[in-house]
Amino acid sequence: MTKKQINVVIYAVLILLSLLFLFPVFLVLINAFKSKFYISADPFALPLGEYFVGFENFRRGLSSVGFFAAVGRSAVITVLSVLVIVLCAAMCAWFLVRVEGRFSRILYGAFVFSMVVPFPMIMYTATYIIDRVRLSSVLGMIPVYLGFGAGLSIFLYTAFIKTLPIELEEAAQIDGAGVIQTFFRVVFPLLSPTAITVAILNGMWVWNDYLLPYLVLGNRLKTIPVAIELAMQGAFGAVDLGGLMAMLILAILPILLFYLFAQRYVIEGIVSGAVKG
Template sequence: MKPGTGKAGQIILYIVLTVLLLYTLTPLLFLLLNSFKSQAEIVRNPLALPDEWTFQYLINAFASIHFPQAIGYTLLITIISVLLIVLVASPCGWIITRHKSGGSTFIYLMFVAAMLIPFQAVMYPLMNIMDALHLKNIPGLIIMYAGFGLSMSIFLYSGFFKSVPRGIEEAALIDGANIFQMFFRVVFPLVKSTTVTVMILNGMWIWNDYLLPFLTLGLSDQRTLVLELYYAKMTSGQFGSPWEIIFPSVLITVIPMIIIFLCLQKYFVKGVSEGAIKA
């Protein structure tokens, strides 16, 4: 390698990363700027700074999307769905990994294949079944989210469990632990990074999902934040013009997940890389 080649490569790398960073952050910056503008300012120049930094548009958005009620339903659905996914997918992935047989391999392949089936292919028969069972409500939505989230979660857990030594499990059994104590007290704590990854991926998907809540809860008063965004334009006349309600409403909706991701990003990156490599 010629002298200076490595330094030139680093400079090119930093330039590429900077361009990608700007490309990624530009939509968020655009959203932030227009969340503090009136309809007239947004239409006049959406890229300019606000004439006056005021929280009035955010306050109007809180009222327009019924924020306290909507975030309550969203948190309820997201937290319970993610907990169900973790509690079912983690032991399932462990059992599939530890008990190798034709049946377990077939079940694993079915879960992996389910990741390739688009939701649109099953949504109409699924909604008919849930309607017949009187589950087009929040409990039914949680059940569906838990079911749809299992495939990817089991795939990630199975990949990581392959790296957990069997000797740890055998030592726990020798010490008198039963199978539940062995899993939840010995094995499960070892997959913390994968668990965080599963929680973030499924949490972000459930939090931001529109289609399934719309099909399940669309006509009820129990709406998630994303559903409230959909209806915000219909009720925007009470609080202001559409764009000065929509931009701050979207900002309010995405902030919680951004904060959670930033706090847990090191576990997320570790979990994705370990699960993918060991799968």
Template sequence: MNAQRKHNLLWTLLFAAISLVWIFPIVLVLINSFKQKAYISRNAFSIPKGKAFVGLENYRTGIEQTNLFVSFGWTIVVTVGAVLLILVCTSMCAWWIVRVNNWTAKTLYTLFLLNMIVPFQMVMFTLSKLADMLGFNTPWGLWFIYLGFGAGLAVFMFTGVVKGIPKELEESAMIDGASVPRIFFSIVVPIMRPSIISVAILEAMWIWNDFLLPYLTLDISKYKTMSIAIQYLRGGYGSVDMGAMMACLVLAIIPILLFYLLCQKYIIKGVLAGAVKG
């Protein structure tokens, strides 16, 4: 074995060990979702067997107590709607910023970059009040709030991609009589596809797992996302049905994990595409 192969093997083993550290909490949640709650607090790291093993009882209890399927539906509505709105608005905005390239576009781009560094804690109480006043305390109102918070990263990635698209393609289409919307959706969007998928994955993972923003803005008496519904497994005096909570967490993780695994190959492509030109 030559030096290069040894070097590659060491890096492979190192990253494999790091990946196990990241995967371990998920495995721990999965294991404890099949245990009685008394055994979870007694020994959370043990394999469920004997009296500790309850099969799918925790899953049934968690679904019944949280009405999880309804919450799952609202989570789908919030995530899909918000991601689609972010992708459409920010991709068009990034295209406009690059192609116009005047002081207005540059100022707008700077504001989008500043949007990424403003801590959410600075605006969360004002945001909650405004959401109630403007009627944005619904799942579809939440789409626009997520658009505001997610636009910075999306515009930043999309502008890098658009800078790498030759203007001649758009000029040729314009000479042939294509309208501006047709140029964008027929020429620009297909070239941006890897980055669009990358942004969709990143935004979807953030929105799907988000707890604080829906909790602060939604009318919880009518709408609960999965992250909010799981919190209602807490009983009186701070008691928590850990078995049912672990089961609900597994059910909440599975959809977004499958989505990530199906689309992960596009992440590197999208990031590299956005780094073609600064």
């Protein structure tokens, strides 16, 4: 085979695999526009003729389970938690690196340790504490996520801060900058590559998280994953598959749009969060 022929084969294989990878999402997309009666009977048929119902699934299926409120809640929790984690973890990590001593070492160790503790080990007790200190609300989830997200975020920030020359901060001080100014004017801008990684990792996690909001907020304050699970579990009689397909599409869509515009950052961010670990 000539080089050209080999390349044709490689392209063919890659295109075939790509279609295979995209197919499950495509399947949900076509079913979102199909009448709910034909989804389980004939999931692979295209939404044509009597199967096609336009946006009916999005209208009826979503309003019946309060899905739009769930989207709003998920958005508020994700955006605010990520902002708080990105900032607070950076400040904490900087302090722990620059103020050397036993306290900083122990605290850093505890943060790293928390990364290897699986959630089921603490799910009962954490839910109990969160309830006791009255953080079982949409805004209460922000400190909750800060606490759970601190380990990985501080770990990533610390590795990066250790590579920063301390002379920059000393120069800022000599020029008369205080601690706060030094952090926000000098240190934090330098941390931006890691801040992007921290934001993406935590953003994906919080947006997709199911178990924690289920335990803490429950059915009263549903987030998107909780609403989806509930629509499948709690329904009396027949499950509305049309509504489910619409929900799945709306759960994926924001991620997909974000991914389209920031693909490079997303991939690098997510993977660098793993390789360092």
